[in-house]
Amino acid sequence: MTSNPTTSLRVAVVGAGRMGADHIERLHTVTRRAEVTAVVDVDEARAQAAVAHIDGASAYTTIEDALAAGVDAVILATPGFLHEEALLPLIERGIPVLCEKPLTPDPESALRVVEAEAAAGRRLIQVGFMRRYDAGYRALRELIAGGDQGELLLLHHQHRNADVPPGFTNQMIIHDSVVHEFDAVRFLTGEEIVSVQVRRGKSTSLAPEGLNDPQRVMIETASGVLADVEIFVCAQLGYQVDTQASFERGVASVSGAAALELTADRTKGRPIDASFETRFKDAYDLEVQEWVDSVLTGEPAGPSAWDGYATAACCAAGVASQESGAIEPVQLAERPALYR
Numbered sequence: 001m002t003s004n005p006t007t008s009l010r011v012a013v014v015g016a017g018r019m020g021a022d023h024i025e026r027l028h029t030v031t032r033r034a035e036v037t038a039v040v041d042v043d044e045a046r047a048q049a050a051v052a053h054i055d056g057a058s059a060y061t062t063i064e065d066a067l068a069a070g071v072d073a074v075i076l077a078t079p080g081f082l083h084e085e086a087l088l089p090l091i092e093r094g095i096p097v098l099c100e101k102p103l104t105p106d107p108e109s110a111l112r113v114v115e116a117e118a119a120a121g122r123r124l125i126q127v128g129f130m131r132r133y134d135a136g137y138r139a140l141r142e143l144i145a146g147g148d149q150g151e152l153l154l155l156h157h158q159h160r161n162a163d164v165p166p167g168f169t170n171q172m173i174i175h176d177s178v179v180h181e182f183d184a185v186r187f188l189t190g191e192e193i194v195s196v197q198v199r200r201g202k203s204t205s206l207a208p209e210g211l212n213d214p215q216r217v218m219i220e221t222a223s224g225v226l227a228d229v230e231i232f233v234c235a236q237l238g239y240q241v242d243t244q245a246s247f248e249r250g251v252a253s254v255s256g257a258a259a260l261e262l263t264a265d266r267t268k269g270r271p272i273d274a275s276f277e278t279r280f281k282d283a284y285d286l287e288v289q290e291w292v293d294s295v296l297t298g299e300p301a302g303p304s305a306w307d308g309y310a311t312a313a314c315c316a317a318g319v320a321s322q323e324s325g326a327i328e329p330v331q332l333a334e335r336p337a338l339y340r
């Protein structure tokens with residue numbers, strides 16, 4: 001796209017499920033300089049329902065049909081294992097994409113996407129790591145970079161979901177959920193992750209068949225910062241994503257609890273969010289706005305396909321460690337010049 005502040009980006013949202021529907025609403029009601037002109041879903045009724053209240057938007061069952069009608073950019077919100085087959089043709093056609101995380105679930109397919117983009121010679125893909133747009137995570141990153149509290153030594157993450165659908169597997173707990181912490185650790189420290197260890201302990205009886213929940217993940221960065229993650233996706237209590245950082249001279253916390261502490265009805269406390277849609281609403285809004293603006297100006301700025309690949313490599317180490325219990329090294333290919 002050429003730089004023109006009055007242009008309105010014609011966006012196709014591919015996948016009108018839970019996250020796609022949230023992005024469609026955001027584009028329609030919050031985002032400036034963009035409009036939803038197409039919704040693509042293999043479930044035709046779902047695509048039609050998603051556009052019913054949006055003037056000028058049409059429903060499709062294939063990306064090709066939507067592109068033929070004229071689209072400037074795509075938000076890809078199909079399940080992660082379907083991302084590669086959608087991304088490769090979009091890269092070939094030079095269409096910018098905001099791809100929901102994970103870029104792809106495994107490093108081999110993620111590297112194919114990176115290589116295709118590097119061959120195209122320009123950044124077209126932004127990955128939906130929305131924590132990079134959260135005010136708390138941004139402030140923590142600045143604190144770490146500024147060094148006022150001394151060196152960062154440890155990060156502690158709690159990532160709790162109320163529940164997950166049947167069929168959610170041990171592998172998914174890593175590449176659908178912990179992938180956010182892999183990216184957050186890389187974002188906060190500015191370092192690559194060198195090893196991952198996962199311990200599966202006692203499991204809640206409330207997890208779907210075949211899922212160990214919670215699990216404990218230990219991450220080590222290139223300079224030796226250790227980050228631990230409690231990932232607990234059937235925690236019942238609501239949606240909770242918090243991080244504490246221990247420095248040489250202090251501790252800083254990122255917490256979603258913005259509400260007042262209230263003492264009433266024999267209870268003292270703060271409400272927590274029910275789901276990611278509310279906990280990270282401001283972050284998703286900013287993520288999509290900055291992506292739209294970067295497409296319009298032709299200056300990509302958000303998390304890249306390389307970030308998607310590097311986190312997929314961490315996921316592979318995590319999945320290997322779920323079986324071995326060992327500290328598994330993260331193997332990375334050479335970073336193409338496009339991402340340096």
Ligand SMILES: NC(=O)C1=CN([C@@H]2O[C@H](COP(=O)(O)OP(=O)(O)OC[C@H]3O[C@@H](n4cnc5c(N)ncnc54)[C@H](O)[C@@H]3O)[C@@H](O)[C@H]2O)C=CC1
Binds near residue numbers: 040076102130
């Ligand atoms: N950033 C975040 O916090 C979150 C990100 N996500 C990510 O968003 C993506 C979608 O997840 P959900 O919305 O939870 O899944 P979902 O299962 O609710 O929706 C997926 C949709 O894609 C459609 N679909 C499947 N194959 C398709 C194809 N070939 N072409 C077009 N449509 C197709 C399905 O019919 C369905 O409507 C995933 O990558 C997931 O990891 C999901 C939740 C939160």
Ligand SMILES: O=C1[C@@H](O)[C@H](O)[C@@H](O)[C@H](O)[C@H]1O
Binds near residue numbers: 176177178180233276
């Ligand atoms: O991306 C997300 C979901 O796909 C994932 O399943 C959840 O665990 C995360 O908290 C949410 O942000």
